[in-house]
Amino acid sequence: MSALGRKGSLIPFTAASGFMMVLLIAAMAFLACFSLAGALGTTRIAGTWTEGLAGAATVRIPAGEEDRARRISLVLDVLRDTDGVADARPLSEKDVADLLTPWFGGTPELGELPAPSIVAVTLDAENEPDPSVVQARLDGASAGAVYDDHGRWRNRAAQAARAIGNLSYWALGLTVLAIMAGVFVVVAIAMSAHKSTIEALRLAGAEDRFIAGLYQKRFFWLGALGGLIGSGIALGAFVGLDTLASVRSALPMLEAPYYWPFVWVGIVVVCGLIAVLAARLAVLTTLRGRA
Amino acid sequence: MILFENVGFRYDRGAEVLQNVNLEIPAGSFQFITGPSGAGKSSLLRLLYLDEKPTAGRISLFGRDVTTLTRDEIAWFRRRIGVVFQDFRLLDHLTAAENVALPLTVAGVREMAYRDNVTEMLQWVGLGDKMDVRPPELSGGEKQRVAIARAVVASPDIILADEPTGSVDPDMAERIMALFVEMNRLGKTILLASHDVPMIERYKLPITILKDGTIDDGMGHSGRGAAA
Ligand SMILES: Nc1ncnc2c1ncn2[C@@H]1O[C@H](COP(=O)(O)OP(=O)(O)OP(=O)(O)O)[C@@H](O)[C@H]1O
Ligand SMILES: [Mg+2]
Numbered sequence: 001m002s003a004l005g006r007k008g009s010l011i012p013f014t015a016a017s018g019f020m021m022v023l024l025i026a027a028m029a030f031l032a033c034f035s036l037a038g039a040l041g042t043t044r045i046a047g048t049w050t051e052g053l054a055g056a057a058t059v060r061i062p063a064g065e066e067d068r069a070r071r072i073s074l075v076l077d078v079l080r081d082t083d084g085v086a087d088a089r090p091l092s093e094k095d096v097a098d099l100l101t102p103w104f105g106g107t108p109e110l111g112e113l114p115a116p117s118i119v120a121v122t123l124d125a126e127n128e129p130d131p132s133v134v135q136a137r138l139d140g141a142s143a144g145a146v147y148d149d150h151g152r153w154r155n156r157a158a159q160a161a162r163a164i165g166n167l168s169y170w171a172l173g174l175t176v177l178a179i180m181a182g183v184f185v186v187v188a189i190a191m192s193a194h195k196s197t198i199e200a201l202r203l204a205g206a207e208d209r210f211i212a213g214l215y216q217k218r219f220f221w222l223g224a225l226g227g228l229i230g231s232g233i234a235l236g237a238f239v240g241l242d243t244l245a246s247v248r249s250a251l252p253m254l255e256a257p258y259y260w261p262f263v264w265v266g267i268v269v270v271c272g273l274i275a276v277l278a279a280r281l282a283v284l285t286t287l288r289g290r291a
Numbered sequence: 292m293i294l295f296e297n298v299g300f301r302y303d304r305g306a307e308v309l310q311n312v313n314l315e316i317p318a319g320s321f322q323f324i325t326g327p328s329g330a331g332k333s334s335l336l337r338l339l340y341l342d343e344k345p346t347a348g349r350i351s352l353f354g355r356d357v358t359t360l361t362r363d364e365i366a367w368f369r370r371r372i373g374v375v376f377q378d379f380r381l382l383d384h385l386t387a388a389e390n391v392a393l394p395l396t397v398a399g400v401r402e403m404a405y406r407d408n409v410t411e412m413l414q415w416v417g418l419g420d421k422m423d424v425r426p427p428e429l430s431g432g433e434k435q436r437v438a439i440a441r442a443v444v445a446s447p448d449i450i451l452a453d454e455p456t457g458s459v460d461p462d463m464a465e466r467i468m469a470l471f472v473e474m475n476r477l478g479k480t481i482l483l484a485s486h487d488v489p490m491i492e493r494y495k496l497p498i499t500i501l502k503d504g505t506i507d508d509g510m511g512h513s514g515r516g517a518a519a
Binding site: 010012196197199200201202203204205206207208210287288 | 340342362363366367369370374380381382384385393394396397398399441445
């Protein structure tokens with residue numbers, strides 16, 4: 001019996017509205033991928049900065065003072081005597097010159113420049129000293145030196161990165177909401193076009209969840225297809241675009257490309273499920289409202 | 292099985308379509324409702340298949356007050372009621388066979404289980420060769436027969452038929468009536484609304500006459516449906 005053998009949809013969905021739905025979800029999934037990448041990337045950058053800079057500090061002895069060597073050894077004595085300092089080591093003139101290269105270009109002749117002397121301090125990670133205490137001790141030895149644990153810069157940069165990361169999560173959440181809202185509206189409109197069909201189904205004894213199931217099935221596939229296309233383009237852009245190289249380097253997942261396919265499938269399934277949820281909500285609220 | 296007690300009904304803010312209707316239809320009975328056009332026959336059936344709720348009085352169906360049913364319960368009750376609508380209400384995008392199978396599909400019955408049943412039903416109404424045809428390509432009488440097949444395919448406890456022989460020739464009308472008699476013999480309760488008084492009278496079954504929304508027992512006031 002071919003009429004029953006062919007699984008015709010009980011609801012006459014149109015291809016055009018399905019295409020538009022896929023387009024909308026694809027665009028949203030694309031944006032969601034970038035939000036997600038932004039969130040993951042910045043969080044990681046913030047982490048790297050805090051970790052990389054933790055446990056290190058510098059003491060700067062201003063240039064122009066006489067008796068540089070004596071002052072350095074004074075500073076070293078104070079530091080080695082301080083709780084929480086693991087190691088203190090003066091940077092050679094060459095090290096300092098290297099640090100300055102980005103600002104001066106080439107290798108500057110330090111003799112010609114009023115460059116400060118710098119002592120690199122390694123802190124005991126478990127027991128970092130209070131910066132103000134260290135500064136006070138240095139002042140006590142009247143070494144005329146400035147202690148800097150990079151705390152302020154570190155915190156500010158990391159905070160900025162985290163703020164961007166948080167915003168990206170918000171953007172991701174809003175994108176998900178936008179997908180849901182889009183699906184909700186499209187389902188509600190579709191239902192008014194299918195009004196007589198839905199009524200016939202109800203009169204034949206269909207429960208609301210049966211009717212919701214018909215829409216959920218349809219919108220799962222539209223959502224998944226949109227997700228597949230949108231995230232496919234986004235992931236392709238990450239891998240392929242040179243302009244995104246810096247984003248790439250910040251993304252941990254790119255270091256382990258073997259699980260990319262799983263991430264992709266995950267995004268696709270999640271898009272489908274978001275569409276299912278929104279479709280269910282739309283159908284159930286519309287049906288109850290009609291009753 | 293079906294009990295109307297002083298039932299009144301109106302559409303939204305319209306005039307009263309039914310007033311003070313009292314009616315008892317015991318399980319396993321076969322009754323007719325007749326009356327002039329606009330008397331409220333279709334509206335009365337509508338209350339029975341739970342498309343509308345009474346605005347006055349009480350209707351009890353399968354022992355339950357219909358106003359207390361949840362949406363899910365309404366769906367389950369409808370599975371026990373087969374309806375032939377006056378305007379057929381077939382789905383144009385489904386084939387005749389898919390239309391007939393609808394009550395089974397929505398109840399979650401697997402196609403394997405109902406396939407033969409649907410085929411048999413369509414053959415019974417003389418449409419064995421039109422199973423794959425969609426309603427827009429069927430004649431009025433053919434549509435009506437698809438609607439009848441759909442109403443009885445799931446073997447419901449109650450069959451409500453609104454002018455089920457209105458669009459078919461006398462031979463087919465006989466055949467359809469024979470189908471209802473057969474269903475009644477199997478224990479189904481049947482309520483049939485029709486204008487066709489000569490046909491109704493041939494069956495010597497209880498007849499309820501509706502006039503202007505009230506039951507006319509020939510004595511000028513409402514009462515129980517009188518036997519013909
Ligand atoms: N959906 C509706 N909204 C408002 N009024 C309606 C609606 N359907 C029917 N009516 C009114 O209710 C009254 C009864 O209509 P109903 O269809 O029940 O009559 P009927 O006895 O079935 O007539 P017919 O023999 O022509 O089918 C009519 O006056 C009609 O105008
Ligand atoms: Mg009518």
